[in-house]
Every structure is written in structure tokens, then in C-alpha cells.
Amino acid sequence: MTIPNKTQLVSSELGNLWLAYQEKTMLMKFLEHFLEHTENEETQQMLQRSYDLSAQSVIQIRSFFEQAGAVIPVGFTDGDIHKGAPKLFDYTFDVMFLHLMSKIEVALFSLHSTMSYRLDVFEFFRQLSADAQETYRQTTQYLLQVGVLSRPPYVSMPKEVEIVNNKSYFSGYSLLNEKRALNTIEVSLIHHAIEANLTGMQLMMGFAQVAHDKQVKKYFADGMDLSKKVETTLGEFFREEFIEPPATHAGKATNSTFAPFSDKMMMYITSLLSTFGLGSNAIGGAFSLRNDLPLTMSFLAKDMVSFAKEGGKIMVANGWMEEPPQVEDRKQLRK
Structure with a gap:
């Protein structure tokens, strides 16, 4: 949703929108290659959802730049992908890649939202972060389901509060x-x-x-x-x-x-x-x-x-x- 705002973009908003444009146009090209080769319906749905959301965000960033009178970045285009190329990565890598990118996006867009002062820019990055969190949820559950993602180790649950009372707690070398x-x-x-x-x-x-x-x-x-x-x-x-x-x-x-x-x-x-x-x-x-x-x-x-x-x-x-x-x-x- 676009919220009208007459305030000029400040430097942090301009820079972060530029960064998001680079990342999103790159991600779209990777997803195009993955979508070309995926044969799993559930995987295809996750990839397509991420592609559609990325395409919408690119359109919105273009709108921000156009309204501000700023030049549109180049980012990544059809010249950066070779359609018809053989599959470069095997079983579930497409979801593993999307899983890793969702981690990066959650961190990146959450930070960008805290550097935004215009309400519409803040809401834009807040939504991007929420979308990335949902992508992380979907990809994590899928990778666990198919058995290719290792959970962190289990530990015994603590039964009482412990207080550090010795400098040896910091010992390493x-x-x-x-x-x-x-x-x-x-x-x-x-x-x-x-x-x-x-x-x-x-x-x-x-x-x-x-x-x-x-x-x-x-x-x-x-x-x-x-x-x-x-x-x-x-x-x-x-x-x-x-x-x-x-x-x-x-x-x-x-x-x-x-x-x-x-x-x-x-x-x-x-x-x-x-x-x-x-x-x-x-x-x-x-x-x-x-x-x-x-x-x-x-x-x-x-x-x-x-x-x-x-x-x-x-x-x-x-x-x-x-x-x-x-x-x-x-x-x-x-x-």
C-alpha cells in the first residue's frame, strides 16, 4: 500500500531504497532460473510467491525514485540471465538459497525500517521484512520436512538460575x-x-x-x-x-x-x-x-x-x- 507523502527522501532512505533495488532485481533473476527448472509444486509456489513480491517491490522503489526526481538504478536485467541454461544446482538448492536470502532480507529490511523517517518508506520496509519472515517460515518448514536442514542441538532444560561468580567463565585460550x-x-x-x-x-x-x-x-x-x-x-x-x-x-x-x-x-x-x-x-x-x-x-x-x-x-x-x-x-x- 502506498501512503502519500510530500516530504523529500533523506539520504538514508535514498541509499536504502537503492540497496533494496539492487538486491531485489538480483533475486528475481535467480528465481527465474530456479522456476525454469523446478518440478515440485510446493517449491514452485514458494519461488513464485517470492518472485511476485520482489517484482512488486521493484515497481514501488521505481515509484519512489520517480516521485523524488531521482534516476532509476540499473540493478540487474534480462542481460544478466541466460534463459535455457542447464540446471546449475541439484535437489532443493533453490529452496536452500531462498532460505538463506530470507535471513539476509529479514536483517536488512528490519534495519532499513529503523533508518526511515517518511511514513510510506517505513511502511514499505516494514512490509518487506514481514514478507521475508514469512518466506523464512515457509522455507524452514519445507527443508525440515524433506530432511535437508539440521536443527541446532538439543540441550537439557535448566532447572534453576545460575549466576556467573568466577572469572574462569570467560576462559578460552x-x-x-x-x-x-x-x-x-x-x-x-x-x-x-x-x-x-x-x-x-x-x-x-x-x-x-x-x-x-x-x-x-x-x-x-x-x-x-x-x-x-x-x-x-x-x-x-x-x-x-x-x-x-x-x-x-x-x-x-x-x-x-x-x-x-x-x-x-x-x-x-x-x-x-x-x-x-x-x-x-x-x-x-x-x-x-x-x-x-x-x-x-x-x-x-x-x-x-x-x-x-x-x-x-x-x-x-x-x-x-x-x-x-x-x-x-x-x-x-x-x-
Whole structure:
């Protein structure tokens, strides 16, 4: 629903609408490929619903820009998808991808709503967040039903309140103190990170097979190695507690070497996932009270930052990075 508003868009609203346009036009192209190959009616309904909602949001964002007198971003178009390309990912990957994207969208659009001051823009992002939450609900229940999504581990229910009364609670890397067991907050954050990287690893594997540019191919192979490193490093914390890390038998890349997507769009989604990974890593470090966890996550974050920077250089070198709206360059205007 569009709520009339005469107030000019402020910088945060302009920037966040621009970001949403990039993400939504990209998501639509991925969904077009998945819809072309899906044979499951329930899956088709979830994908089509997400596609239709994304298309509506793109129209609304265009309206926001047109009313403000702003240029419409390029985003991603029919030139970024190759219709008729063979299926790049196998059983249930389409739903796994949508599941991961819904996590990103819930976080992204919830944040954007808190940076909106015009009522119509706020309501727009609030609705996008609600739509993403429903997508998360549907995809989660489907993946659990077909047995390809691992639940976090069960634990014994606490029977009484415990108070931290010893500094050893924070012990991690220490020669003098034995490491305490993980608490449930730490378990949830580790599980979340591993789950996201399992999907990301398969995505990088498929991209590395079909990318045209040799440098881009190598970049995706590096991304696959980085996802594996994150999964194995964080998984070791679980194994020390005799907990099996999450895993899945589904969603593997096929043997296709024909790209359904442009190198530009594959680089963009990789950049988006890298940003999401860095954010999740920062939250994981902030909420971990055992000092070895934040230290490990900081080492992983260093690799993620390097990977993201390299991706940015590749995108700039190939003219694939669309520039967000800028503030006025006052120094240049004075000249």
C-alpha cells in the first residue's frame, strides 16, 4: 500500500531504497532460473510467491525514485540471465538459497525500517521484512520436512538460575583454566554461521564451474575454500563438545559448465553474502563470553575482509559496480 507523502527522501532512505533495488532485481533473476527448472509444486509456489513480491517491490522503489526526481538504478536485467541454461544446482538448492536470502532480507529490511523517517518508506520496509519472515517460515518448514536442514542441538532444560561468580567463565585460550562448555547463545551463533556457509560453499562451487573470466573463476574457488575454512574452524568448537556440526546431503552443484547468470551478478551475490557473513561474525564475537570464540572469529573476519576487498577490485576493474547515490561534493562545487 502506498501512503502519500510530500516530504523529500533523506539520504538514508535514498541509499536504502537503492540497496533494496539492487538486491531485489538480483533475486528475481535467480528465481527465474530456479522456476525454469523446478518440478515440485510446493517449491514452485514458494519461488513464485517470492518472485511476485520482489517484482512488486521493484515497481514501488521505481515509484519512489520517480516521485523524488531521482534516476532509476540499473540493478540487474534480462542481460544478466541466460534463459535455457542447464540446471546449475541439484535437489532443493533453490529452496536452500531462498532460505538463506530470507535471513539476509529479514536483517536488512528490519534495519532499513529503523533508518526511515517518511511514513510510506517505513511502511514499505516494514512490509518487506514481514514478507521475508514469512518466506523464512515457509522455507524452514519445507527443508525440515524433506530432511535437508539440521536443527541446532538439543540441550537439557535448566532447572534453576545460575549466576556467573568466577572469572574462569570467560576462559578460552588458557594454560591454567579448563574451557567451560559452550552456552546456548554461543551454540546458536555457531550453528547459524555454519548453516549459512554450507549453502555459500555450494554456491561458490557452482559459480567456479561456469564463470567466464579466469580471475573470477579463481575468486569463486577461493570463496569455496573460505566457506570450508569457516565451517571446519567453527565446527571444531562443536566437536570438542561431542556435538555434530550441521550438514546436508542436498543442494549440490551439478556438472553443468554453462553459466545461467552473468559474471557481474554472480560477483554481486558473493559480495552480498560476504557482507552478511561479516555482520554475523561480528554479532557472534560480540555475544560470545568465552574469550577463544571472539578471537577465532576475528581471525576469520580478517580473511573475509580480504576476500571482500578482492571482490570489489574485480568488480571495479570490469565495470560491474554500480555507484550508490552520493552526497554533494562541496569541494568540487567550489571550484
